[in-house]
Amino acid sequence: MSSTRDIDSLIDMMARLPGLGPRSARRAVLHLIAKREMKLMPLADMMQTVAATARECARCGNIGTLEICDICTAPKRANGMLCVVESVSDLWAMERSSSYKGRYHVLGGTLSALDQIGPEQLRIPAMIRRIEEEGIEEVILALAATIDGQTTAHYIADQIEGRVRLTSLAQGVPIGGELDYLDDGTISAALSARKDI
């Protein structure tokens, strides 16, 4: 047994995280070992805490530590609006924009024939129940502009058409985006949705 087996395992585990690779994992682990008291031990403790307490909100699917998350229970948020997102990270991205004050519903993925993900594998039935029970008036589909995302949007639209107002995020040129760096699809979408000024 090598005497560095545990350190190698730690580097290996870190290297498998999304966004890291072997090089950044080695740097991170050496940094953590060098600052054992200040960094490594608090990080390990916080991981234990989060592992013990993190849970999905039973209503919307957001990650938090309560059965029903802060956003679902916030009294100041609009009850009639439901923003449907693919993932918790998308919900957090919407929240960072501070521009939406309704409720959310996290699908937990997109429909994908290839990966055998149907409506039952997502939170689509729960979403339909919520629309009825919570008296939702508008559903905002904030799904990715990918094939799977748009397939999911079409499926949801079919299911709830006529029952509520159904909208989706506008497509166009990002703020600060330069045309030269945009893909053709975005430019076409921005052109066909052009506005009078």
Add this chain to the structure above:
Amino acid sequence: MSSTRDIDSLIDMMARLPGLGPRSARRAVLHLIAKREMKLMPLADMMQTVAATARECARCGNIGTLEICDICTAPKRANGMLCVVESVSDLWAMERSSSYKGRYHVLGGTLSALDQIGPEQLRIPAMIRRIEEEGIEEVILALAATIDGQTTAHYIADQIEGRVRLTSLAQGVPIGGELDYLDDGTISAALSARKDI
């Protein structure tokens, strides 16, 4: 108190690791929470283990779990050669190349007037003791080709000149490197160290 305080703290701690930022920290933490049993708990446990067992080799400064590391005690490695590196990550990089079979000495940094790092803050006195005690015949300086690295190399050369053979890593064109992408200093160094073929 926000119900997501612990999760936010964990993201914040991860975001401060070298090589990560807020976005990759969020992705990593959501990934870990989604795979709590398979990823988050083993990672937290392994961090605890490493925090409890990792230590610097008392001889060379490498990170491992033994008082004297595997490289220092390996019977098959050459005793007369000492490769001096700045950091443990540099030692590991040398080892990955599988081209060196002597011993190492990790300085733990480079001399830096700006950061008030002198010879006593590094393992330079320990290195000089080792050269005498271990009968080192060749010291290979594998220090970065930066100003601080080269200052350190000159200082060490002054200290041990005449006592041992002193070498440094060759400078030149990296394997697979294209001239067009190399900086001028590297091209000059490669030109002045050109070899007959």
